[in-house]
Structure formats: structure tokens, C-alpha cells
Amino acid sequence: xxxxxxxxxxxxxxxxxxxxxxxxxxxDAGDPVELGKQYSQMGAxxxxxxxxxxxxxxxxxxxxxxxxxxxxxxxxxxxxxxxHELSDVERLLAAGADKVSVNSSALRRxxxxxxxxxxxxxQECVCAIDARLEDDGQWRCxxxxxRIPTDRYLFEWAHEAQERGAGEILFTSMNHDGSKQxxxxxxxxxxxxxxTIPIIASGGAGCKEHFLDVFKVGHADAALAASVFHFxxxxxRELKLYLAExxxxxxx
Amino acid sequence: MKVAIIKYNAGNIYSVYCACKRLGCExxxxxxxxxxxxADRVIFPGVGEAxxxxxYLNQTGLSDVIRNLRQPVLGICIGMQLLCRHSEEGxxxxxxxxxxxxxxxxxxxxxxxxxxxxxxxxxxxxxPLFMNLHEGDYVxxxxxxxxxxxxxxxxxxxxxxxYSAALHKDNFWATQFxxxxxxxxxxxxxxxxxx
Numbered sequence: 001x002x003x004x005x006x007x008x009x010x011x012x013x014x015x016x017x018x019x020x021x022x023x024x025x026x027x028d029a030g031d032p033v034e035l036g037k038q039y040s041q042m043g044a045x046x047x048x049x050x051x052x053x054x055x056x057x058x059x060x061x062x063x064x065x066x067x068x069x070x071x072x073x074x075x076x077x078x079x080x081x082x083x084h085e086l087s088d089v090e091r092l093l094a095a096g097a098d099k100v101s102v103n104s105s106a107l108r109r110x111x112x113x114x115x116x117x118x119x120x121x122x123q124e125c126v127c128a129i130d131a132r133l134e135d136d137g138q139w140r141c142x143x144x145x146x147r148i149p150t151d152r153y154l155f156e157w158a159h160e161a162q163e164r165g166a167g168e169i170l171f172t173s174m175n176h177d178g179s180k181q182x183x184x185x186x187x188x189x190x191x192x193x194x195x196t197i198p199i200i201a202s203g204g205a206g207c208k209e210h211f212l213d214v215f216k217v218g219h220a221d222a223a224l225a226a227s228v229f230h231f232x233x234x235x236x237r238e239l240k241l242y243l244a245e246x247x248x249x250x251x252x
Numbered sequence: 253m254k255v256a257i258i259k260y261n262a263g264n265i266y267s268v269y270c271a272c273k274r275l276g277c278e279x280x281x282x283x284x285x286x287x288x289x290x291a292d293r294v295i296f297p298g299v300g301e302a303x304x305x306x307x308y309l310n311q312t313g314l315s316d317v318i319r320n321l322r323q324p325v326l327g328i329c330i331g332m333q334l335l336c337r338h339s340e341e342g343x344x345x346x347x348x349x350x351x352x353x354x355x356x357x358x359x360x361x362x363x364x365x366x367x368x369x370x371x372x373x374x375x376x377x378x379x380p381l382f383m384n385l386h387e388g389d390y391v392x393x394x395x396x397x398x399x400x401x402x403x404x405x406x407x408x409x410x411x412x413x414x415y416s417a418a419l420h421k422d423n424f425w426a427t428q429f430x431x432x433x434x435x436x437x438x439x440x441x442x443x444x445x446x447x
Binding site for chain 2: 001002003004005040045046067070071072074075076093094095096098118120121122123124167168193195196197198219221222251
């Protein structure tokens with residue numbers, strides 16, 4: 001049976017991990033490669049590396065980093081951030097990334113998803129969506145890490161992304177992100193039930209129970225989180241044992 | 253030992269190179285027929301689309317090179333599918349080593365997403381390729397098309413029914429999953445193939 005996936009997400013700037021990562025007995029918390037190896041050994045199913053560098057020079061550093069991750073980490077990893085055109089995708093996949101994640105650039109130019117799917121196959125393209133539940137009850141999509149509102153809405157955009165060839169949807173609820181109050185299970189369940197491609201849930205993880213809920217109630221195929229893993233608040237192994245005890249199929 | 257990784261218009265080839273290197277084996281990524289023929293082991297990896305891949309292999313003559321290999325060959329993911337008779341993806345004739353078709357997942361229930369993406373278990377394996385592995389070990393899959401159970405099946409996986417996780421015939425082995433991305437389980441499979 002296919003296992004539900006647990007995915008730590010690492011923000012990277014100029015080749016180093018941005019948010020402090022506090023593992024016990026961990027010497028270089030800033031090295032994304034070492035971190036990836038640690039997470040892999042702890043039982044993470046996949047990794048996401050987000051490049052939040054703005055400069056051109058930084059992009060090259062990130063590509064070199066991707067090559068190092070590919071060399072040393074033996075589980076799949078997705079890279080995102082700063083992917084605007086097909087040549088960016090080609091560069092990152094050639095460096096050894098398994099999947100690329102597109103967000104703002106796809107909202108601005110949806111054809112990008114089609115191009116990636118046709119050139120590299122739909123499994124290579126993750127469509128990341130940042131959306132906020134507005135006062136009118138609609139989930140509005142946002143650009144640039146949640147800074148700029150758009151006139152697109154979560155469900156219709158997710159459907160379009162799927163039709164254009166996205167292989168997965170990574171949905172971050174801006175209302176839940178950082179709250180540690182649990183995932184946006186209602187919206188997630190609707191996404192998961194309406195779409196035929198896998199859904200990765202993001203935003204809101206605070207305790208083990210939230211992961212159980214996101215799979216049971218939110219029908220997610222995978223759950224992504226950052227700080228609860230980086231700060232050791234939820235040890236990976238403990239989380240997986242807890243999920244298994246509660247009837248979720250995970251890889252132990 | 254000389255290991256050749258066949259270079260063609262598919263992705264994920266560098267990952268296979270890296271996995272070999274982690275096992276202490278310096279493989280060569282190549283499309284040179286002579287280098288491929290003279291290698292002790294050949295890996296035919298990839299992530300891509302069947303029709304585009306077959307077109308490329310036929311145009312470059314790599315099709316015949318692969319068909320005529322006599323040393324152990326390992327096809328991975330799309331590499332496995334291209335070793336079969338025909339693929340529903342792009343309705344294209346493939347290399348025909350394994351006389352079986354490649355068909356698309358048609359889920360009986362919405363809970364089965366396509367592509368199948370993630371870790372699933374391998375079962376009922378009986379082949380040196382799986383030496384030192386355990387029933388129910390997890391491997392990593394990313395695919396929308398699959399090969400039904402057939403006489404060449406040497407391992408199976410359940411995703412809305414059982415299908416071929418791996419095939420074997422003569423000097424050809426193939427896995428639908430990605431050993432190069434399957435952590436320590438995948439490393440053991442590659443080690444078995446390379447030993």
C-alpha cells in the first residue's frame with residue numbers, strides 16, 4: 001500500500017539554511033546537505049528545498065547546492081524558488097533535482113506548467129499554491145510568498161494546474177501557516193477529493209495530532225512542515241510511529 | 253567494474269550516477285555504442301515520456317544497441333517501460349525485450365491518485381536482485397503507467413491491485429521504482445545488481 005509522506009521543507013539563502021535548525025548533537029545546522037542527510041536517516045520521505053535568494057549570483061550557488069544534495073541524499077527532493085522559465089527547470093533537473101515546484105511564475109504565466117509537463121513529464125512539476133481564506137469565504141491565491149493578491153482562486157487554479165500537467169499540488173494555507181493550530185483540512189479534503197493528482201498539505205503543523213488529522217480529515221497524500229521538525233518539536237521517528245499506531249500507512 | 257549509464261533524452265540520469273558513486277562505483281554516462289557494449293553492467297534509467305524517448309532511441313540507433321546487449325542490464329522506471337513491447341503512453345512500440353504491454357493506471361476509486369507518487373512496498377520477490385531485502389520493504393515510485401503481472405514479474409506492488417514492481421528475462425532486469433531514490437533499500441538493490 002502506498003504510504004502517506006512526511007516532508008520537511010528547508011528555506012535556503014545563498015547556499016545556507018535560513019531558519020535555525022536545532023537538532024541535538026548537530027554541528028552544522030546551516031548546511032542544507034547535512035540537514036537533508038539527517039532528515040533522510042530519521043525517516044523523512046522526501047525533502048523540499050526552497051531557494052529564497054534574490055540575486056543572480058545566489059541562483060548559481062543554489063544550482064551547485066542542488067548538485068551536492070543529489071550526490072549525497074538518497075531520497076527524492078523537490079526544489080522551488082526563482083523558477084521562471086524552462087531553462088531554469090532544465091538547469092535544476094540536470095543538477096539532480098527530482099521535481100521542481102512553481103508558484104508565482106505559474107500564476108503569472110500558466111503555460112509554464114504545460115511546457116514543463118511536455119518537456120519533462122508531468123511527474124516533474126509540482127504546482128505550489130499560497131492561498132488565503134478571505135472574509136467573503138473564498139480562497140484567494142497570492143503571489144510572491146503571500147504578498148500580492150491575485151484574482152485567481154484556489155480550486156479553479158488547482159484544476160487548471162492539473163489539466164495543464166502538474167503532477168502534484170502543494171497547497172499552503174496562509175491563514176494556517178505559522179499558527180501551529182493544524183492544517184486547513186476542509187479545503188484540503190475538497191482539493192483531494194476533486195483532483196486526481198496527489199495533494200501535499202502545508203501550513204499549520206504544531207503537534208502530532210495535526211498530522212493525523214491532515215491525513216484522516218484533510219485526505220492529504222503528503223504533509224509538509226518546517227519549524228516543528230527543524231526545532232525538534234516533533235521528532236520524525238516519533239511522528240511516524242504515532243501515525244502508524246493510529247492506522248495511517250507510513251514508511252517506518 | 254565498468255558501468256555504463258545510457259544517456260538519452262530522459263531526466264534523472266545524474267541521480268543514478270550519484271547513487272552508483274555512493275556505492276563506490278564510478279559509472280560513465282554515455283551514448284557511445286562502443287562504450288555501452290563494452291561495459292560490464294549497463295543501466296538504462298530515466299524519467300520521461302515514452303513516445304519522445306522511443307523516437308530518440310530509434311533515431312540515434314541506441315534501440316539496436318540496447319536490444320543486442322549481452323551483459324546484465326538494469327532498466328529503471330521509464331527505462332523498464334521502454335524495454336517492453338508497447339506503451340499506451342503515446343501509443344508507441346518499444347524495444348520488445350519483455351513481451352508485455354505498458355498500460356495506464358485507471359483507478360477504481362478516487363483515493364488512488366495518478367501519478368502514483370511516493371513509497372510503496374515490494375512483495376513476493378524471488379531473485380538475486382533482491383538479496384538481503386525483506387518482504388514489505390519500501391521503495392520510491394513516480395509513475396502513471398505500469399506493467400501488469402506477467403511471466404517475467406519478479407516482484408510485485410499493490411496500487412489498486414497488484415502490478416509488476418520488477419521484471420527479469422535473461423540478462424535484462426528492470427524495476428518500476430527508483431532504486432537510486434529509495435534510501436538504503438534502493439542502495440542494496442543497486443549493490444546486488446553491481447556485484
